[in-house]
Amino acid sequence: MSSTIQFDRQPDPGLYNPDLAPVPKEKRNWSWLNYSTIWMGMVHNIVSYELAGSLIGLGMSAWQALAVVIVSNIVLIGAIWLNSVCGAKYGLPFPVLIRAAFGYKGAHVPVLIRAFVAIFWFSVQAYAGSKAVGAVIGLIFPGWISLGTIHLLGASLNDLISFAIFWLVHAYVILHGMERIKSFELWAGPLVIVLGLGLVVWAIHAAHGLGPIFSVRATLSGGHFWGTFFLSVSGMIGVLASLVLNIPDLTRFAGSQRDQIIGQAVGLPVMMTFFAFMSVVITSGTVIAFGKPIFDPVQLLLHFKNPIVVLLGAFSLLIATVSVNVVANVVSPAYDLTNLLPRKLNFVKGGMISILIGVLFAPWAWYNNSNSILSVIGAIGGTLGPVAGIMIADFYFIHRRIYDVESLYSKEGAYTFRQGWNPQAFIAMILGIIVALIGLFVPALHALYAYNWFLGVGVGAVAYIALMRIVRGVNHSNTIIPTTNLETVSLQQDEI
Template sequence: MEPKQVEEVNNSLSNDDLLPVPKEERTWKTQNFASMWMGVINNIPTYAAIGGLVVLGFSPLQVIGIVLLASLILYGALALNGHAGSKYGIPFPVLARTSFGVLGANVPALLRGIVAIVWLGIQAYSGSAAFNIAFTLLWPGWAKLGGDWSFIGINLPGLLSFLIFWGIHFLILKRGMESLKKFQAYAGPIVYIVLIGILWWAIDSSRGLKVIFSQPGKYETFGSALFPFIAAVAGIIGIWSTLILNIPDFTRFARSQKDQIKGQLYGLPVTFTIFTFVTVTATAASTIVFGKPIGDIIVLLQQFDRPIVIAIAAIILAVATITVNVIANLVSPAYDLANLFPKYITFKRGFYLTMLAALFTVPWKLIENAETIFTMLNLIGGALGPIAGVMIADYYIIRKRKLSVADIYTLNGEYRYYKGYNYRAFAATLVSGVIALIGAFVPSLKALYEISWFLGVTISFVSYIGLMRIHPPVVSKDLVDRREVEIMDELEEVAE
């Protein structure tokens, strides 16, 4: 169905940014999806997460195995949930209407949006710290600006660095998704300059890869390593699980289904494994050179004696962090806000509102009480895994990959359920979310929390299918009659 036809169905549920992307505007090729993931993965927080596994006691080879398995599982989930976006040209909050209801979809979209906005602010502040270091190295007087002046707990150099870093995000999305496509085509690959330099240093300073990869971890037997290994895989998946939900926001621009599937394959498992190889090599080498593993790339860079090199590397890594921030934390809430108030908010307006909201989270204060804020975000984020399970079950098992696009944009169609809400989706999400997250509150069940993503997706997938089979939605007579007419029209077209 063409976008114009959809708009005529019910414009209270649509605007130009929520309607299916026309075929001629679906221009993202394999290399665009590959470079997107190159930009998403190659950044400061990911380096810290991978380096942290070495610090926790996993051997370099074990870490590579953890990330390879996690990236393959992630790729499978992303390709599955991205299929509908590519086939029908619709974003995540619109796709969620088919399972949660045309009005109920606002709930998972709002949850995803809240998590993204808070993380947008935190990531922007983290990236600005690299800017601050670079500015200080290039101009030592930078650190003395403002003297003892501070604003809500941040000094003038830190605030200026944050505002500059925050402001760059506006340049990337000034022309919507097309400008993002162009930016990531350059930002993703350029980070490899820093990675190649770090890899060369690691191999040279530790006298070869053999010495690095011969370092043992603390988990020496299969039995002792098994559950920590699975928990680590779940943890890595958890970092990117939010993107599983809103991957249709990007695949809707795919030139073909093959482009999004191949592009994500090259960009995720392949790039992530290469990135991990460099990261664990550098972290393991730091143990040999400095006597302890350094899992933070900024801290590692500060060990060198070349300010200019450190400054350039920090700026490049900070720019890469902008890429992941835009893709993971900015695009989704912009669409989510547009879905919530389609009459008044377009994608661009949603983008501006998201940026403003992230600014007012005052992220440097949030990080002061990091344990509380991260616990809250992890709990909300833990609910997003079950949502993905429901959406995948609905699309592949219940719908058999066949959606009525017109009904997605009307209050009286197939996806109305009961007053716009599908209780089955909410029940499956709630039950699986409770089981997956209960370990965060009950110490004896902590093991469940450590594999919460696997539990959440699996239980919600199975329970949603069960509820839809046991108590299927009531289909109105008007809808049945319309379906019969559509089937007859299709048969006539085939006959002709």
């Protein structure tokens, strides 16, 4: 990304390059439609489908499963909206904005944690999508299945080949930069809806109407149900919790605050609930049609024994997975790594390094162990929750929605703290993580783990506000006022 921004003082080259610079006002051209389709691509994916469908497998009714999705999406959109404003206001990405709370050196810690989580999710999504690649190849080449008897690096040879092919598709999209990603999302997200609607029609036909689907009884009740309900909500939030942090990476391109607010409202809670509704209906239909819940969409497609259905369905799943993986799990670590080495890296190089590291997670070795996936996802949400709470608290309560943009690129500015580190932010983050995850390690407090994301956000935010006001006395009278007069960061822009 090129930038025409002119600073009053020279940005430190260790904190700045064109990909980390504020997006000029004339290049902020993403409309509400772009954000809607981007979110469609991020929520319409195999892992989201399987997680929503697995709620039926946990013993919930269709209505209870939908309630989990609705509650989690209401919470998510609220947190995402709160953290979207600063990105759209200043045109800055997450790795730069986080410097205001953690310091220019300290920011590397949450940035690298966020990058690590995103790369982990890249490997998960890439392996899930590669299953669709294998299904298509198996239709074309009958001998494909025989390669499953050959094992290498802990995986069958056909799985490794499928993964490699799918990895190359990601590399192709990344190499063409953010503009190609924006164009790709315009048609990738809606395509999956077409596949989902087709499967919904099949499920309703197989069940002889919606009535039987929604009459399937739940096997959970009382305290067991509520514990599972809130743990599932935390798990659903955990799938997209990392986006709460790096949503400025996307909203920095917004034409206005209204564009990002409306676009994300349509794209996340509305489309995620609709997608989950389709997943729940389809999974409930498989219980009636096959006697067991099938929440792996690739396995469901193979049950149809129809090459055309499998080919079209697999293609849709491939596009869906590339869509979510690039936007949710590559854009962020690409900026994160660029922030770490701004002199040597840019967006494309950072993205390619991210997907190379993703291979090292070897997802084929553990992906099918579904017994602990909800707990793992919840732990991810609990770890990132405190950082989200700190970011939101810093922008709205400590700095009152006003950042000194030039200081974010300086080692001697308003966010230097103690030689680039803000101890208060780290204390708040550690406290938030401890409270969020304590239920995993202390049996007597296990019930708290169902609320881990909420506890992490709340404790992180409250502790940070208290520590900052006690140690530094930040209040209305000494809120930091920006010294820059850049048009692109005008305080009046897009205020609502």
